[in-house]
Amino acid sequence: MTSQQIPHRADRRRNRERLLAAAAEIVARDGASASLEEIARRAGLGSATLHRHFSSREALLAEVFHEGVERLAVRGRELNETVGGDGLAVWLEELTRYTATTRGLAVSLRPTEADSSCHGVLADVAADLAATAVGAGRLRPEVTVDDLLALAxxxxxxxxxxxxxxxxxxxxxxxxxAPRT
Incomplete structure (x- = not known):
């Protein structure tokens, strides 16, 4: 490896970090439809650099929301182990509250073909929670994970x-x- 390659990699990493910081700020203000050009400008970079780092708006949003989505996934696994069949309802509430207060995340939770999407990560956790809830008689078996995530x-x-x-x-x-009888 030449000494010229090392700075290039460091520059690339710094550019990505700058883009993500700018995106987090602008998406928090404007939601998922935030201007990609404004994100690039705020990061002090060109839009071509943004597109080299993120192939699509969805890819950028998935990175912006990655940490929060991972926290929700960890929480879902904890609830499945500790609360059992009631964990699904608790987790769906936490997911819905977080999504309602995190501008732009709802768009990232739409199903995509990418398994690494926000939807994909949460769908895996929701499937485990749903299976446990069905086994405990707390969820009808015909309710799908996509139904649950679409509802939330x-x-x-x-x-x-x-x-x-x-x-x-x-x-x-x-x-x-319906009123309870």
């Missing part, structure tokens, strides 16, 4: 910025709206 995501979009509303709507969906 739709509520989060409607309740953006209002985690209390997100919680109330999700609980109504889980418990049903």
């Amino acid at each position: 995501n739709g509520i989060a979009i409607r309740a953006e910025g209002d985690p209390e509303l997100a919680t109330r709507l999700l609980r109504m969906a889980i418990n049903g709206v």
